[in-house]
Amino acid sequence: MGGGRGRGKRSRTQRKHFRDGRENVWKRPKFDSSSDPNNTTTNNPTWQPFATQNQAFDEYYKEQGIVAPEEWDTFVQVLRTPLPAAFRINSSSQFCTDIISQLEDGFVKSLKAEVTDGGEVEAIRPLPWFHVFLKLENEIGNITRQEAVSMVPPLFLDVRPHHFVLDSKQLMVIANDLDVQRCNLLIHQTKRMCTANLIVTNNEAQHFPGCHANKNFIKVSEIELEPPVSKLLFDRVLCDVPCSGDGTLRKAPDLWRKLNSGMGNGLHNLQIQIAMRVGGRMVYSTCSMNPVENEAVVGEILRKCEGSVELVDVSSKLPQLVRRPGLRKWKVRDKGIWLSSYKDVSKFCRFGILRSMFPSGTSCVAPADGDYKQENGANVNSEDEPMADPMTSTEDLNEEVSDLPLESCMRIVPHDQNSGAFFIAILHKLSPLPVIQEKPSERGNMLTKKYEEQEKLSEQVTECNNGVELNSEDAALEKFSEAAAEADLVENETDKAALDPDPCNIGDENDSEKNQMLVDDGIPSAKAVGKRNGHLISRNSDTNHVKRIYYISKSVKDVLELNLLVGQQLKISSIGLKMYERQTSREGTTAPCAFRISSEGLPVILPHITKQILYASTVDFKHLLQYKAVKFKDFVDAEFGEKASKLMLGCSVVVIRDTKTLAEPIQVDASTIAIGCWKGRASLSVMVTAIDCQELLERLSARMEIEKDSSVQKHNVEATEVQDMNGIEKVEESKTTKEATNG
Numbered sequence: 001m002g003g004g005r006g007r008g009k010r011s012r013t014q015r016k017h018f019r020d021g022r023e024n025v026w027k028r029p030k031f032d033s034s035s036d037p038n039n040t041t042t043n044n045p046t047w048q049p050f051a052t053q054n055q056a057f058d059e060y061y062k063e064q065g066i067v068a069p070e071e072w073d074t075f076v077q078v079l080r081t082p083l084p085a086a087f088r089i090n091s092s093s094q095f096c097t098d099i100i101s102q103l104e105d106g107f108v109k110s111l112k113a114e115v116t117d118g119g120e121v122e123a124i125r126p127l128p129w130f131h132v133f134l135k136l137e138n139e140i141g142n143i144t145r146q147e148a149v150s151m152v153p154p155l156f157l158d159v160r161p162h163h164f165v166l167d168s169k170q171l172m173v174i175a176n177d178l179d180v181q182r183c184n185l186l187i188h189q190t191k192r193m194c195t196a197n198l199i200v201t202n203n204e205a206q207h208f209p210g211c212h213a214n215k216n217f218i219k220v221s222e223i224e225l226e227p228p229v230s231k232l233l234f235d236r237v238l239c240d241v242p243c244s245g246d247g248t249l250r251k252a253p254d255l256w257r258k259l260n261s262g263m264g265n266g267l268h269n270l271q272i273q274i275a276m277r278v279g280g281r282m283v284y285s286t287c288s289m290n291p292v293e294n295e296a297v298v299g300e301i302l303r304k305c306e307g308s309v310e311l312v313d314v315s316s317k318l319p320q321l322v323r324r325p326g327l328r329k330w331k332v333r334d335k336g337i338w339l340s341s342y343k344d345v346s347k348f349c350r351f352g353i354l355r356s357m358f359p360s361g362t363s364c365v366a367p368a369d370g371d372y373k374q375e376n377g378a379n380v381n382s383e384d385e386p387m388a389d390p391m392t393s394t395e396d397l398n399e400e401v402s403d404l405p406l407e408s409c410m411r412i413v414p415h416d417q418n419s420g421a422f423f424i425a426i427l428h429k430l431s432p433l434p435v436i437q438e439k440p441s442e443r444g445n446m447l448t449k450k451y452e453e454q455e456k457l458s459e460q461v462t463e464c465n466n467g468v469e470l471n472s473e474d475a476a477l478e479k480f481s482e483a484a485a486e487a488d489l490v491e492n493e494t495d496k497a498a499l500d501p502d503p504c505n506i507g508d509e510n511d512s513e514k515n516q517m518l519v520d521d522g523i524p525s526a527k528a529v530g531k532r533n534g535h536l537i538s539r540n541s542d543t544n545h546v547k548r549i550y551y552i553s554k555s556v557k558d559v560l561e562l563n564l565l566v567g568q569q570l571k572i573s574s575i576g577l578k579m580y581e582r583q584t585s586r587e588g589t590t591a592p593c594a595f596r597i598s599s600e601g602l603p604v605i606l607p608h609i610t611k612q613i614l615y616a617s618t619v620d621f622k623h624l625l626q627y628k629a630v631k632f633k634d635f636v637d638a639e640f641g642e643k644a645s646k647l648m649l650g651c652s653v654v655v656i657r658d659t660k661t662l663a664e665p666i667q668v669d670a671s672t673i674a675i676g677c678w679k680g681r682a683s684l685s686v687m688v689t690a691i692d693c694q695e696l697l698e699r700l701s702a703r704m705e706i707e708k709d710s711s712v713q714k715h716n717v718e719a720t721e722v723q724d725m726n727g728i729e730k731v732e733e734s735k736t737t738k739e740a741t742n743g
């Protein structure tokens with residue numbers, strides 16, 4: 001029943017992430033003091049906090065002038081303290097307002113009480129009840145744990161609903177990560193967004209395919225047609241690049257002992273390669289404080305783009321966000337040696353140090369034929385390049401200063417607003433870039449390899465994998481080749497809004513009545529614009545073996561078709577919204593339709609369902625969630641049980657009936673609570689994961705508590721009003737009597 005992903009079931013990766021998370025905070029001393037009977041100093045003597053000291057770090061950042069000398073002590077002091085926990089509430093969650101009020105009314109009050117009762121120091125310790133809340137909501141996807149500063153970049157992206165994304169009029173997002181686990185996490189986190197406009201890809205960002213379709217080769221049937229999209233063009237790019245992550249020291253104190261100044265140098269070239277894919281507006285960000293990963297990368301992009309990209313000054317935006325301007329001068333450090341300019345590189349025979357790392361930088365110049373001497377990071381191949389550039393060698397560049405307006409970049413430092421450290425730059429594309437990057441140079445590859453080793457480290461500083469169940473099966477839509485055949489096989493376009501939620505009819509072109517599948521613009525809260533155009537796809541061209549059916553928007557379909565046309569360059573991990581799943585149990589094979597509606601898809605399809613839908617009282621609804629399967633005769637509301645027994649075998653939907661609304665069908669909206677069920681021969685079974693059932697039960701109890709409280713309050717108010725009225729009447733009465741007497 002349901003997805004069957006119980007709470008106790010954890011993947012090996014998750015256990016590893018948990019372990020890693022724990023190891024970030026504590027380490028075992030060589031001498032295990034737990035065996036020392038004289039040790040009575042700590043509660044848990046086997047674990048000691050990490051040393052939050054690193055000489056190389058101090059030397060590096062003091063020299064770079066990240067903060068003024070007089071601020072240094074405060075800066076490192078704050079870096080040594082744990083980061084306040086932050087999380088985002090998923091605004092598309094049905095229970096968003098419930099969660100906010102639960103936090104504001106319940107938890108914040110309890111937290112204040114803890115502080116008042118025990119003093120502030122006492123309150124700084126894990127609060128078990130809060131941990132349970134965070135864990136459950138995180139697993140469900142209602143909230144996402146994320147460092148506060150990591151939430152800033154999208155605020156500068158300035159995304160608007162009317163933006164053309166990939167030549168389409170619908171807002172569509174492609175989210176990419178090279179790490180499969182990270183892709184899975186993203187899929188998990190976006191499940192509750194109910195969007196048909198999302199593609200998760202698993203490509204190397206530095207080689208992210210442009211999917212350029214050669215129009216001469218485009219042949220659809222016998223007629224030559226131009227596809228709706230002929231290449232991938234982005235209006236907005238959020239470029240949160242892999243970095244050394246020293247800005248996350250508060251979250252991952254283990255980094256204190258691992259950091260070295262060379263880490264940033266090893267990532268610089270990869271960061272440039274990734275960020276060179278500038279779309280209309282790009283927000284470049286890192287959780288590193290290192291100028292080599294930050295200002296130097298932005299500087300090189302500006303130089304390489306030769307005026308086709310500008311750095312946007314956003315100093316007047318988000319005035320409450322305390323930030324500092326980007327640096328215009330810095331130095332490069334390599335194996336303990338400070339290098340002030342590129343000429344020092346030749347002097348000390350450094351290897352792997354690039355000109356672009358320095359404030360003055362340098363950019364490759366396109367030869368007359370338009371081809372670059374070296375592609376991607378052309379300035380990195382020190383074998384091909386004279387070590388001493390005549391230009392830089394003749395100048396005295398002891399203290400290089402960039403002539404670019406890098407002060408428009410922003411740095412967030414921990415002690416300004418009790419946060420992590422972060423770097424953000426906003427780049428705006430003014431005209432086509434002078435060169436399309438295709439392949440990295442050999443040197444670039446070498447540095448990328450080097451990066452991969454370092455990525456093991458930065459993995460530990462990226463966000464919140466801990467405690468989140470990863471669903472590798474769902475996420476693994478595997479290679480896009482598998483998705484290829486299916487698009488035209490089961491895809492079904494319609495412009496009607498009415499719906500018979502019967503996935504068995506997909507692709508049955510002769511039965512247009514039954515083909516009235518869900519169609520919307522894919523953003524449940526947004527109004528459908530113009531023609532409704534949704535599409536259903538699956539991965540398997542053999543209809544008998546289709547396991548899941550996904551709902552995708554027109555924009556996503558266009559990208560999918562383009563990708564097929566260009567030979568599947570995008571490695572797609574997930575696409576659109578999972579709408580139907582095959583019921584694999586024996587009951588599934590005997591039902592007229594073997595598919596059921598997925599929990600993710602239900603909110604989108606619910607307003608259109610007219611058959612196989614029942615309205616249950618709160619008590620029966622709760623029984624379903626508690627017992628997972630309830631016999632028809634066991635429902636408290638016998639009429640409901642009767643109706644359930646008369647449903648067709650197979651997928652059905654049960655909506656909770658508001659106690660005040662007795663008429664059926666009730667008005668369904670975004671706040672309606674419903675679950676997918678399976679109607680069997682003798683019972684109704686819930687098709688929702690155990691954890692979703694648990695959360696729904698808790699939400700219902702919380703709502704009922706609030707309703708009870710408010711009805712008690714209402715009752716009290718009414719009673720007071722009656723009392724007041726009586727009082728007033730009495731006063732009036734006595735006044736009248738007095739007046740009458742006086743008169």
Ligand SMILES: C[S@@+](CC[C@H](N)C(=O)[O-])C[C@H]1O[C@@H](n2cnc3c(N)ncnc32)[C@H](O)[C@@H]1O
Pocket residue numbers: 176177178179182203204205206240241242243287455462463
């Ligand atoms: C700073 S994190 C970004 C995290 C992201 N903002 C999020 O919230 O999930 C950098 C990410 O880049 C990914 N990565 C590393 N090398 C990559 C590459 N060559 N192409 C694409 N992604 C890469 C890592 O797996 C990591 O998740």
